[in-house]
Amino acid sequence: MAVCEYKPGLEGIPATRSEVSYVDGSQGLLEYRGIRIEELAAKSNFLETAYLLIWGELPSKTELEKFQDEVRYHRRIKYRIRDMMKCFPETGHPMDALQASAAALGLFYSRRALDNPEYIREAVVRLLAKIPTMVAAFQLMRNGNDPVQPRDDLDYSSNFLYMLTEQEPDPFAAQVFDVCLTLHAEHTINASTFSAMVTASTLTDPYAVIASAVGTLAGPLHGGANEEVIAMLDEIGSVENARPFIESAIAQKQKIMGFGHRVYTVKDPRATILQNLAEQLFEKNGSDPYYDIAVEVEKVVEEKLGHKGIYANVDFYSGLVYRHLGIPTDLFTPIFAIARVAGWLAHWKEQLAVNRIFRPTQEYVGNHGVSYLPIEKRS
Numbered sequence: 001m002a003v004c005e006y007k008p009g010l011e012g013i014p015a016t017r018s019e020v021s022y023v024d025g026s027q028g029l030l031e032y033r034g035i036r037i038e039e040l041a042a043k044s045n046f047l048e049t050a051y052l053l054i055w056g057e058l059p060s061k062t063e064l065e066k067f068q069d070e071v072r073y074h075r076r077i078k079y080r081i082r083d084m085m086k087c088f089p090e091t092g093h094p095m096d097a098l099q100a101s102a103a104a105l106g107l108f109y110s111r112r113a114l115d116n117p118e119y120i121r122e123a124v125v126r127l128l129a130k131i132p133t134m135v136a137a138f139q140l141m142r143n144g145n146d147p148v149q150p151r152d153d154l155d156y157s158s159n160f161l162y163m164l165t166e167q168e169p170d171p172f173a174a175q176v177f178d179v180c181l182t183l184h185a186e187h188t189i190n191a192s193t194f195s196a197m198v199t200a201s202t203l204t205d206p207y208a209v210i211a212s213a214v215g216t217l218a219g220p221l222h223g224g225a226n227e228e229v230i231a232m233l234d235e236i237g238s239v240e241n242a243r244p245f246i247e248s249a250i251a252q253k254q255k256i257m258g259f260g261h262r263v264y265t266v267k268d269p270r271a272t273i274l275q276n277l278a279e280q281l282f283e284k285n286g287s288d289p290y291y292d293i294a295v296e297v298e299k300v301v302e303e304k305l306g307h308k309g310i311y312a313n314v315d316f317y318s319g320l321v322y323r324h325l326g327i328p329t330d331l332f333t334p335i336f337a338i339a340r341v342a343g344w345l346a347h348w349k350e351q352l353a354v355n356r357i358f359r360p361t362q363e364y365v366g367n368h369g370v371s372y373l374p375i376e377k378r379s
């Protein structure tokens with residue numbers, strides 16, 4: 001077997017062959033199934049994009065309507081899942097609640113053969129439908145309220161915002177939110193997708209696959225960064241303080257949250273779209289002081305770190321949009337998960353089609369032939 005050079009973080013090492021999405025990090029290009037993200041953000045919606053990612057092509061009108069109806073029908077969660085979630089501590093992070101609830105779905109929906117297309121479709125629909133309901137239910141229950149039932153007359157994003165706030169959202173806000181979901185739906189073999197693929201390769205059930213990916217997305221170097229961005233803007237507090245804050249953080253070799261990417265060496269195209277959306281929202285609903293701080297932060301980071309290819313990533317502006325929609329900061333990553341379920345499922349399906357269990361090798365750098373030391377002789 002050919003021996004490859006060890007690369008920390010598997011940087012640059014292909015882990016699969018995929019047709020799902022493509023990134024050219026030096027050009028700032030992102031395509032889902034060959035379609036540019038800018039076009040999908042402008043013309044598609046999240047559920048249609050999810051269909052595209054998972055089944056490989058845009059649905060016909062009839063296919064899309066059928067898919068939307070199925071997802072709408074499966075939005076409710078069983079009362080036993082809701083009651084289980086009621087027992088979660090309200091101080092717990094919503095990503096932990098989501099990981100546990102996603103895994104719990106596997107208890108309720110029987111495992112069937114993974115080569116059965118009906119089972120695959122059912123799992124796809126259930127996960128896309130129920131994850132938003134679980135995120136909204138935890139939010140309401142941790143505040144001592146009963147969750148609200150999904151509303152069949154509302155589309156995917158409007159219904160989620162309704163379940164979260166108990167108020168029908170402004171159509172423009174719901175549209176912006178839907179674009180955010182589209183932008184976060186997929187991004188090649190990132191950490192959580194790889195985690196989903198490794199779990200999928202053991203032929204376990206799809207709920208375990210998604211639970212595993214949710215756990216991986218939760219980390220601050222991945223999906224958790226958008227929360228940290230808001231914490232950072234909070235700490236900076238004013239436009240004047242942005243430059244000294246960032247310069248001092250860079251001098252102390254701290255990572256600036258919402259910047260840098262393993263793949264992009266230019267500004268993440270999703271950050272550009274999100275920045276435009278944020279500007280439109282603020283124009284319509286009134287300005288946001290955090291946005292002015294963010295723009296100054298971006299300017300300073302580009303000046304200081306642009307030469308290293310460090311620019312704003314998707315997490316930098318998404319938090320600002322969610323904050324403006326009144327979404328609590330610790331729900332930003334669960335919302336990322338709601339969107340990324342589409343990509344995880346697309347890779348799950350792709351993995352099943354060519355499956356071989358993941359079993360990389362290692363470079364052993366430990367000792368050999370060490371004698372066992374009895375406990376009384378150990379220092």
Ligand code: ACO
Nearest residue numbers: 221222223225254255256257258259260261262310313315
């Ligand atoms: N702020 C300051 N310096 C940075 C940053 C940053 N955000 N990101 C990278 N660098 C610097 C590193 O210090 C390092 O410098 P050096 O070569 O002088 O030592 C160099 O750039 C390479 O950094 P690595 O950490 O090795 O790059 P890697 O590709 O492993 O990391 C990552 C990518 C994890 C995204 C990193 O840029 C980071 O931690 N960013 C902040 C967290 C963040 O925003 N994450 C969201 C990513 S997008 C997503 O997951 C949806």
